[in-house]
Amino acid sequence: MKRALYIGRFQPYHNGHQSVLFDIARETNEIVIGIGSAQLSHEPDNPFTAGERVLMITHALRELPCPFYVIPIEDIKRNSLWVAHIRSMAPPFSDVFSGNPLVVRLFEEAGIPVFSPAMYERETHSGTEIRSRMIAGKPWKDLVPPDVYQVIRELDGERRVQALALDDGAGCGR
Amino acid sequence: MKRALYIGRFQPYHNGHQSVLFDIARETNEIVIGIGSAQLSHEPDNPFTAGERVLMITHALRELPCPFYVIPIEDIKRNSLWVAHIRSMAPPFSDVFSGNPLVVRLFEEAGIPVFSPAMYERETHSGTEIRSRMIAGKPWKDLVPPDVYQVIRELDGERRVQALALDDGAGCGR
Amino acid sequence: MKRALYIGRFQPYHNGHQSVLFDIARETNEIVIGIGSAQLSHEPDNPFTAGERVLMITHALRELPCPFYVIPIEDIKRNSLWVAHIRSMAPPFSDVFSGNPLVVRLFEEAGIPVFSPAMYERETHSGTEIRSRMIAGKPWKDLVPPDVYQVIRELDGERRVQALALDDGAGCGR
Amino acid sequence: MKRALYIGRFQPYHNGHQSVLFDIARETNEIVIGIGSAQLSHEPDNPFTAGERVLMITHALRELPCPFYVIPIEDIKRNSLWVAHIRSMAPPFSDVFSGNPLVVRLFEEAGIPVFSPAMYERETHSGTEIRSRMIAGKPWKDLVPPDVYQVIRELDGERRVQALALDDGAGCGR
Amino acid sequence: MKRALYIGRFQPYHNGHQSVLFDIARETNEIVIGIGSAQLSHEPDNPFTAGERVLMITHALRELPCPFYVIPIEDIKRNSLWVAHIRSMAPPFSDVFSGNPLVVRLFEEAGIPVFSPAMYERETHSGTEIRSRMIAGKPWKDLVPPDVYQVIRELDGERRVQALALDDGAGCGR
């Protein structure tokens, strides 16, 4: 049985991720979706909690034609331990799908095969673009699955992203 | 919609957990299952990794009559932050099921209702009992769901538990 | 000017601490009171948060005849760094008062003079004794300053200590 | 009784902070002053230790017309836990005063009212401006309370800030 | 080329370690000596700093007939990451020598061969025995290499071990 790993921060989960996961589902039996930087939230680049991202992904993938696991993964901040960390948090997997050069390198040094999925309209379908549109009050609804739009609305997520954008990083000791 | 939280270490997941979760499923719409001490493994009391526990639980709950989320949760070691930590890692939940006095206390101080589920044959259906039987070479198969037995066999888990039991905690600097 | 350091966990602050601090106040110009294990709370041996302990101490010492500072100090868990950690968190101090052999040793190795204060009726005036009495429902009011009794009452602290005493340390992954 | 929270890094404490705190003192019974990033020191943007900052603030506020608490608070680096962290380290508070958008957002999501204090001549009365003047050898004495000036002089703080400004961040593995 | 790994806490380094290392030196080209729990010191069971232990080992092994590396290794507290942690801190090694069941298990699961060295008079040649003798004022000089005895004398180590033995673990917040 083939079980594939796919990792992202999903801030937020969007149609680009959705497209890649449906592609992977055709080549594998099961998918493990790792939510990276799970401990971060309420930052301009990481507005949503791990739990909120679990909700987005699980709802959006109801129609995925293979079983999947959604696993929040906290950062370990030591690249030499990263592969072992992922392996301890995820069910055993045989393949990795990633276009990130460091992820590719780390899994290759560990002897695990890595495949680079074709990206789907990468310019507009990126978390950065979606967060920018939220801040600017521009439309972003069409860039995410309808279930994700619904989750973000219920969280009042757009207003959170806008509030975080005001932060100048100064004046308080967080 | 009601979404309940249920937390355990699941070392391993057994029929007691299974029974409680099917009970909870009758009273709620969705269940969040938090895997505590996710960062621990290969210890006499915590032999299995978070990923292995995710696998056990997900396979065992294929017939659960409501949607569920399985979330590994690393320890935070500060009780005053624990509820906030759980809330950030899990999808939003409205109720907690737990028989643990500290868990009850912490959620109650946070104003979240806690219910104590009826335990199922607690003496034999406990992780401690199952690990003891594994070490002693006594039968334990009937204490866990068949899918969990299968997962542990494939992991060669019984032999791992036996090897860890030899550890005297001395001589090496882990 | 002489500024003395006095460190304790203050779980809770009691008449023994009060007596020692009034003694120290006669020999020094200012006192720094370090609250150790500041990050711990809601544990059988560490029921109160740092903030709650700050409140107890500050209220109890209103009549202290010298200025004082109350400083929560999180554990560093590396004895070789502990003195440097205390020095970074506290205003500069010239003397240390402690009866704890490790504290004495660490400050002595760092070349800082340490004095052992006379303890005040140590058997009954200890945090352990007071927490035991709370659990058993026995009287403890006379072992703490009236202001501390008031703070603990407002926190519903006795009931918290009793609830934490039920914890068997099992079943949840904290 | 109203107890207000005010948080800053205070690198160093200056007349802007002093002005705000005297304003808050008119609207509340007690003030909790949280020293953020307490664990940082000897950095270009964070030259002073928590203990040194406790000293500055306590000396400067001798005339404050209400009781106050000065609490060093180490960073937690997880925004979702930050409010719980502050609450565990500080005596219970009912209101927060902050002009920082993230602080405002986090306390609002936790249901705690936040007020934005009027800033006092923000351009010149900022830690950044004062540290720049120290580095350039320009006058900064009038931007801080006389007691703070005295503390920094005794610490030889100006020379420390100048020395830290030379650091290019390279060549050593801190 | 064969490079072997040998790990211990070395509190203190004694003739048992010395004997094993001279044995290993006959079977390998180079030896990596990992000092476990490097961050611990000034504890009853861990009295010496990593630096002090580096000194003992390096002086005692001047006559070792093969090159060796002495590497302090801080604890990682996650068994699933432990092998990766060791591999990142140590020069590449091909074999492991250890009698510790957990170490054996972890390296075996990682596919690295482990050999159990014959122990040398284990009852008397153990750190526990030597520390007990130091506390009791009994002779221990013959249990350690002469160079180690010299290092411990210069550190005034016997008196440190005695002082730490007085610690009752209570009364201060370390």
Add this chain to the structure above:
Amino acid sequence: MKRALYIGRFQPYHNGHQSVLFDIARETNEIVIGIGSAQLSHEPDNPFTAGERVLMITHALRELPCPFYVIPIEDIKRNSLWVAHIRSMAPPFSDVFSGNPLVVRLFEEAGIPVFSPAMYERETHSGTEIRSRMIAGKPWKDLVPPDVYQVIRELDGERRVQALALDDGAGCGR
């Protein structure tokens, strides 16, 4: 006896370091070489693990005319604890050699004498320059000792540095 401390990140170790260490060897009896940021690797600015750096340094210094210790040191991220951290990990030292302003300042505040070694052709002999050349495919062999060149070749280090340079820091949750 004089024992000097010299600290660097050594990413990679090069002729500049080699030159400085041979200079220091003429003025001291023994040298402690601390490898800073030991926990980092596989980053564009920190490509090599601590163990790989230990190997480079030890091989390159075979001809050094005095005994030396090579000590990996993990970051502590609290400048106020940094000197105590170094002292706990390294054998006792009497002098420090460093040109880094922060290192100079921290040891001076701790009362330890610091000497600034003459740098050897600093523009070309820097880790930054060597990593840039590796990425650009330009020659760098002459900037490092022959033994270091050999180690990096065996590690396939040039290709690792090139792969890490592709990382855009986005898209994965490390």
